[in-house]
Amino acid sequence: MKRLISIAVAILAVCLGLAVWSQDLQKSQGNTGDNTLNLFNWGDYIDPALISKFEKQTGYHVNQETFDSNEAMFTKIQQGGTSYDLTVPSDYMIEKMKKAHLLLPLDKSKLNGMQNMDPRLINKEFDPGNKYSIPYFWGTLGIIYNDKFVKASEVQHWNQLWNPKFKDSIMLIDSARDVFAPALISMGQSVNETNPQTLAVAKAKLDQLSPNVKAVVADEIKMYMAENEAKIAVDWSGEASEMLANNKHLHYVVPREGSNLWFDNLVIPKTAKHFKAIYAFLNFMMKPENAAQNAEYVGYATPNAAAKKLLPKSVQNDRQFYPDDETMKHLEIYSDLPPAKVGLYNDLFLEFKMYRR
Structure with a gap:
């Protein structure tokens, strides 16, 4: 018991x-x-x-x-x-x-x-x-610029980033889709393009941009821009908002020909x-x-x-972060691409980063 x-x-x-x-x-x-x-x-x-x-x-x-x-x-x-x-x-x-x-x-x-x-x-x-x-x-994907070094009229469109005067001046966000988007849009293509030949042409265009690229980074962009260490950046509007709050010389532009709209x-x-x-x-x-x-x-x-x-x-009333209807018409949302297409973007992006001139 x-x-x-x-x-x-x-x-x-x-x-x-x-x-x-x-x-x-x-x-x-x-x-x-x-x-x-x-x-x-x-x-x-x-x-x-x-x-x-x-x-x-x-x-x-x-x-x-x-x-x-x-x-x-x-x-x-x-x-x-x-x-x-x-x-x-x-x-x-x-x-x-x-x-x-x-x-x-x-x-x-x-x-x-x-x-x-x-x-x-x-x-x-x-x-x-x-x-x-x-x-x-x-928000959106756009261009942040420092008015101490860059005039507003010089960065209203994606194609202007290829200007030779911006050599070693541009910070890019470390994201394949967000770096290919400016190249594709400047070519009149969709940010959801999946044709390998078209993406190869966009990659070649990015290679032409590489002399102007100071670095491809993530959160570090905010420090570089806030401290006047870079003239231009390509980044999301949310990140841009934080940058602008820390440096009165910074401004944000969404090119009217189109960009990414994110949620x-x-x-x-x-x-x-x-x-x-x-x-x-x-x-x-x-x-x-x-x-x-x-x-x-x-x-x-x-x-x-x-x-x-x-x-x-x-x-x-801030059109930098609340774009007007005309700009909104040209914004595209990223689609969920098949794994093989995502892999293609990532491979081309890696090549761009590895072999930047």
């Missing part, structure tokens, strides 16, 4: 231990109960004060984990180890996640705020009807569990006052038209 009691006690101890272990594991994975929201976001991409405000107003606790690339986010969600409730992929990645069956459709009956969105920035080809996604931030959208991955918290958060973030506060903190353009009206007039 004592032996049976001992065994029973041992079993109970093991069960209790497993329960504690399970709770600890859930905490380590961000699952701490029904009052939780697990947000998988880009780094420093939401005002922390808004997180606190949401938690105070709703009683939900937000666990936030960050990623540094769409591909890293995709892999983590595909592996399914953590139950993320919301994440923030870019346009082409939303396409890819849909194809991989990694997203849950939105329940529109639970959403309050879609009417606040700019009609030009919804119902895009990567998610017709916004079945899966809600716009979070948006980061909120989506619900298939790992989601806390649906009441999810819709509470989505509705909270679509409130104009909250979306405006977030835009001021992050520095990116808000897709929320009602929120935009709450921003300073100088921001609302």
Whole structure:
């Protein structure tokens, strides 16, 4: 009998231990109960004060984990180890996640705020009807220049970057699609071009640009431009906003002949569990006052038209970051290309970087 009691006690101890272990594991994975929201976001991409405000107003606790690339986010969600409730992929990645069956459709009956969105920035080809996604931030690819060294008239069009006077002056963002885009657009081609011959011609044109290229880098562009160490850069509008805030001599231009239009959208991955918290958060973030506060903190353009009206007039009327309708007509969203075509872009881009003159 004592032996049976001992065994029973041992079993109970093991069960209790497993329960504690399970709770600890859930905490380590961000699952701490029904009052939780697990947000998988880009780094420093939401005002922390808004997180606190949401938690105070709703009683939900937000666990936030960050990623540094769409591909890293995709892999983590595909592996399914953590139950993320919301994440923030870019346009082409939303396409890819849909194809991989990694997203849950939105329940529109639970959403309050879609009417606040700019009609030009919804119902895009990567998610017709916004079945899966809600716009979070948006922007463009363009040219940043320093007026201490460059006249505005010299950098209004992509082709002007090939001017020999800009030798060793241009910083390029380390991204195959974003470096090929200026070359393709200047040739009258789409940023989603996949014809190998056309891409080879674009690569040859980039080779002609190489004497003007000071470096191909990532975040370092912001330091180079802020400290007047480079005259020109090709980068995204969100990054440009930060640069301009740190140097009054910097300006941002979206060439009117065309460029990339990008979006980061909120989506619900298939790992989601806390649906009441999810819709509470989505509705909270679509409130104009909250979306405006977030835009001021992050520095990116808000897709929320009602929120935009709450921003300073100088921001609302800034055509650098809120382009006019004519410019918008010529902007293209990157498509989710087949792996072989992505590989072709990457191979050509690597050759360009390796053999720059």
